[in-house]
Amino acid sequence: QTGYTALDYGFVNTAATKSKITYIDGEQGILRYRGYPIEQLASSSTYLEVSWLLIYGELPTADQLAEFDEKIRRHTLLHEDLKRFFSALPHTAHPMSVISSALSALSTFYENGANPNDPEQVELTTIRLLAKLPIIAAYAHKKSLGQAFLYPDNSLNFVDNFLKLNFGTMAEPYEIDPVLSKALDRLLILHADHEQNASTSTVRLVGSTGANLYASISAGINALSGPLHGGANEAVLQMLGQIRDSGESVQRFVERVKNKEDGVKLMGFGHRVYKNYDPRAKIVKESADEVLQALGISDPLLDLAKELEQIALEDDYFKERKLYPNVDFYTGVIYKAMGFPTRMFTVLFAIGRLPGWVAHWREMNTDPQTKIGRPQQLYIGSGARDLPQR
Numbered sequence: 012q013t014g015y016t017a018l019d020y021g022f023v024n025t026a027a028t029k030s031k032i033t034y035i036d037g038e039q040g041i042l043r044y045r046g047y048p049i050e051q052l053a054s055s056s057t058y059l060e061v062s063w064l065l066i067y068g069e070l071p072t073a074d075q076l077a078e079f080d081e082k083i084r085r086h087t088l089l090h091e092d093l094k095r096f097f098s099a100l101p102h103t104a105h106p107m108s109v110i111s112s113a114l115s116a117l118s119t120f121y122e123n124g125a126n127p128n129d130p131e132q133v134e135l136t137t138i139r140l141l142a143k144l145p146i147i148a149a150y151a152h153k154k155s156l157g158q159a160f161l162y163p164d165n166s167l168n169f170v171d172n173f174l175k176l177n178f179g180t181m182a183e184p185y186e187i188d189p190v191l192s193k194a195l196d197r198l199l200i201l202h203a204d205h206e207q208n209a210s211t212s213t214v215r216l217v218g219s220t221g222a223n224l225y226a227s228i229s230a231g232i233n234a235l236s237g238p239l240h241g242g243a244n245e246a247v248l249q250m251l252g253q254i255r256d257s258g259e260s261v262q263r264f265v266e267r268v269k270n271k272e273d274g275v276k277l278m279g280f281g282h283r284v285y286k287n288y289d290p291r292a293k294i295v296k297e298s299a300d301e302v303l304q305a306l307g308i309s310d311p312l313l314d315l316a317k318e319l320e321q322i323a324l325e326d327d328y329f330k331e332r333k334l335y336p337n338v339d340f341y342t343g344v345i346y347k348a349m350g351f352p353t354r355m356f357t358v359l360f361a362i363g364r365l366p367g368w369v370a371h372w373r374e375m376n377t378d379p380q381t382k383i384g385r386p387q388q389l390y391i392g393s394g395a396r397d398l399p400q401r
């Protein structure tokens with residue numbers, strides 16, 4: 012018998028993962044990190060404060076945050092041998108492939124630091140990952156441009172240092188733009204965690220085998236790269252660009268989506284959990300207008316995205332399926348306005364999500380109830396049979 016699902020046989024997997032980190036109500040469109048609403052965190056917190064909150068469970072005191080910030084600044088340098096790793100790759104390499112490989116390579120410089128059973132090493136690895144992933148990401152960007160890598164500038168805060176490493180050059184001083192800085196910090200907060208999404212579940216599953224935090228995060232990056240997950244922010248910009256370049260009307264494109272012509276999807280729409288407007292998408296949409304206005308940029312792709320959203324939200328096909336914009340629908344327009352190439356968009360998602368991945372890995376790793384992951388299977392293949400006589 013084929014085509015039956017576990018539910019048809021009455022099996023419902025009640026062994027849901029228990030976590031204290033993030034709460035989502037898909038029907039109401041609610042998202043909270045450790046109980047704090049995403050709207051409040053996005054408007055008045057910082058990425059580092061949210062990272063601490065996700066990992067340690069409470070808001071940091073001013074001293075704790077200052078020490079956390081200082082520790083991260085002290086770990087931004089990469090081993091000089093690791094920088095040679097980038098020269099082995101083609102400049103056309105996708106930055107998501109670069110950063111996942113570089114993270115695995117990073118672990119080889121800290122063999123003893125990878126021990127998941129040594130709390131001190133887990134703490135140090137947490138700081139190293141938060142400090143070094145942005146540097147590795149910036150180097151992947153510079154590699155694609157054929158430009159020299161800059162050294163981190165520890166006099167700058169986390170986001171400003173990252174912006175300078177991406178857009179600064181050896182030829183002239185780099186001027187920090189506070190608009191970019193604040194917008195990027197807010198976007199990193201919005202991506203910081205999202206309970207048991209595909210990449211976080213991957214991080215937990217890999218970690219449950221006793222694999223170290225570097226290997227688990229590298230696996231999470233690979234899971235995030237898919238266009239149905241984090242790769243959607245890159246796919247949205249490609250979709251908008253194709254509509255613009257084809258001269259096809261938005262209405263005609265929506266009709267093709269509804270007819271499922273060539274499997275086309277409205278990227279940036281729909282969600283496994285949200286059957287209402289993704290609360291993050293609301294914040295990003297407001298931010299897109301602010302950032303482009305502040306930068307004095309008008310991007311026809313933003314207008315196209317709004318027109319697409321308007322048509323879809325009024326169309327029964329999308330309403331019946333409860334398809335709304337998700338976090339990926341508007342982020343790309345902002346990243347593009349900041350100057351990031353499209354292929355860096357999902358890398359920015361990964362940097363945002365890193366504290367959430369680390370928080371979930373640590374929660375799994377310290378839970379005495381944790382067993383090695385082994386998703387249930389319902390066998391629906393052939394019954395026992397013998398090989399033909401030969």
Ligand code: SDX
Nearest residue numbers: 205208239240241243276277278279280281282283332337
């Ligand atoms: C992220 O899980 C998380 O939390 C993820 C994330 C996070 O923070 O970690 O929120 C980040 O990954 C956001 C999602 C980014 N992906 C995209 O934007 C890609 C486009 N979206 C779809 O691929 C889809 O909506 C998913 C994968 C996101 C969710 O798929 P579901 O819930 O399994 O929905 P489904 O595939 O069962 O679809 C139900 C119906 C189907 O139509 P019918 O077969 O009933 O006729 O809705 C249709 C689908 O064809 N549908 C879409 C659609 N999404 C679903 N039709 C057109 N365009 C879409 N985007």
